[in-house]
Amino acid sequence: MELERVKGRKAGDIVLFALSTCGWCKKTKKFLQDLGVEYEYVNVDLLEGEEEEEAMDELKRWNPDGSFPVVVINNMHAIVGYDPDEIKERLGL
Amino acid sequence: MKKAANPPRPEEIDAAYITLKRETESAGYLLNADEEFTRDLVAGLLINEQRFGYRACPCRLASGNRDQDRDIICPCDYRDPDIAEYGTCYCGLYVNEAVFSGSQPLRSIPERRPPAAQRFLNAPHRTTDTRTVGFPLPVWRCTVCGYLCGREHPPEKCPICKVSRDRFERFA
Numbered sequence: 314m315e316l317e318r319v320k321g322r323k324a325g326d327i328v329l330f331a332l333s334t335c336g337w338c339k340k341t342k343k344f345l346q347d348l349g350v351e352y353e354y355v356n357v358d359l360l361e362g363e364e365e366e367e368a369m370d371e372l373k374r375w376n377p378d379g380s381f382p383v384v385v386i387n388n389m390h391a392i393v394g395y396d397p398d399e400i401k402e403r404l405g406l
Numbered sequence: 407m408k409k410a411a412n413p414p415r416p417e418e419i420d421a422a423y424i425t426l427k428r429e430t431e432s433a434g435y436l437l438n439a440d441e442e443f444t445r446d447l448v449a450g451l452l453i454n455e456q457r458f459g460y461r462a463c464p465c466r467l468a469s470g471n472r473d474q475d476r477d478i479i480c481p482c483d484y485r486d487p488d489i490a491e492y493g494t495c496y497c498g499l500y501v502n503e504a505v506f507s508g509s510q511p512l513r514s515i516p517e518r519r520p521p522a523a524q525r526f527l528n529a530p531h532r533t534t535d536t537r538t539v540g541f542p543l544p545v546w547r548c549t550v551c552g553y554l555c556g557r558e559h560p561p562e563k564c565p566i567c568k569v570s571r572d573r574f575e576r577f578a
Contacts (some may be wrong), residue, residue, distance in 0.1 A: 314464075316520045319425070330467075332464070332465065333448065333449075333453075334449070334450030334453050334454060334464035334465070334469060335464055335497070336443055336446055336447050336450070336464040336497055336498055337465060337497075337498065338465075339446060340443075357467055358467060358468075369467070377520065378517045379467070379521070380466070381465060381466070381467070382516040390468075393482070393516075394514035394515070394516070395513075395514035396514065402430065
C-alpha cells in the first residue's frame with residue numbers, strides 16, 4: 314500500500330486512512346499538520362481494484378466497520394473518527 | 407492510482423450549496439452553519455456525482471453500484487436517526503437546531519450503517535409487488551424521512567424530502 318508522507322517532527326509512527334472527499338478526514342489531516350508531526354496517509358477513494366482492496370483489508374484490521382478516518386499510531390492504537398484529544402494522548406503530547 | 411475527479415469550480419460549489427441549503431430548509435432540516443466545512447462536503451457530493459452519477463456520501467467509500475450504495479446516497483437512510491441521537495448526520499452536513507445554533511458542539515459520530523453482510527439481510531423490502539396486506543392499497547415508506555403513502559406505486563419523488571422513487575420500501 315502506497316502512502317503519502319507529510320513531513321514534520323517525529324512523534325511516532327502515524328498512518329491515516331482517509332477519503333479525499335470526507336470532512337472529518339480533512340479535519341484530521343489539518344490537525345496533524347497543525348501539530349507539526351510527520352505522518353503518512355492514503356486516500357482510499359482514489360485507489361482502484363487490488364490497491365483499494367488491499368487498503369480496505371488493512372483498514373479493517375484496525376477498524377472492522379471499515380469507516381473513515383482511522384489514525385493508526387505506532388502500529389498499536391487505532392483511533393476511529395475525528396478525535397484530536399485521543400490523538401494527542403496516544404502521541405503523548 | 408485512480409485519476410482524481412476534476413475538482414468542482416468554486417462557482418459550481420456555490421450554486422450547489424445555495425440550492426441544497428434552500429431545499430434543505432424548505433423541508434424543515436438544517437445544514438451545518440460552518441460554511442467552509444459544509445461547502446467542502448458539497449464539493450465532495452459533486453465529485454461523487456461526477457464519479458458515480460449520484461451523490462454518494464462523501465464520508466463513506468461508495469462501491470459505484472447504485473443498488474449497493476442506495477442507502478448512502480445523500481441524504482442517506484441514516485441521517486434522521488443520527489440527527490435524533492447525535493444532533494448531526496455522519497458527515498456533519500445536516501444538523502439539528504442545537505448544533506446549528508452552536509449550543510451543542512459538533513462531533514464526529516459512530517458509523518450506523520451495518521456491515522455489508524448484515525445490510526443485505528436487513529435490506530428493506532423493496533418490492534414492486536402491489537398485492538395488499540389488510541389495506542385497500544400498498545403502503546410505501548420513504549427510507550430517508552419516513553413519509554408513508556398508500557397508493558399502487560411509490561411516488562417519483564418523495565414529496566417531503568425529495569429523494570427518488572428507488573428510496574421507498576414496501577411498508578405494508
